[in-house]
Amino acid sequence: MKVKFFIKNFFNNLSNLFEVKYIISRPKNSNSEYLSGYIQDNIEQYDFNNSDIYICGQEKACNQLQEKILEKKTINYKFFIEGFH
Numbered sequence: 779m780k781v782k783f784f785i786k787n788f789f790n791n792l793s794n795l796f797e798v799k800y801i802i803s804r805p806k807n808s809n810s811e812y813l814s815g816y817i818q819d820n821i822e823q824y825d826f827n828n829s830d831i832y833i834c835g836q837e838k839a840c841n842q843l844q845e846k847i848l849e850k851k852t853i854n855y856k857f858f859i860e861g862f863h
Contacts, residue, residue: 818846826852837861 783792789798801813801820815818816841826847833840840861 780801816842818843821846821850826850827853828854830856832858832860834860834863837863 801817805814840859
């Protein structure tokens with residue numbers, strides 16, 4: 779799919795500005811090179827302190843991710859959220 783590769787290339791080209799991790803909610807096979815599940819279930823190893831946090835996606839998923847980040851007792855942060863239905 780051309781769109782998938784365009785988006786991946788776009789974000790990979792910005793990797794000097796931030797770290798990009800791809801998470802596939804339902805991979806077609808278990809040998810996927812990507813993390814699987816939902817973003818909010820794959821954030822344990824990340825430190826969100828002193829960060830600007832951009833979240834985009836379905837409103838419910840954005841809210842769940844924000845809650846998970848706040849459960850980590852995150853300090854000195856700003857959320858930028860673009861939720862859609």
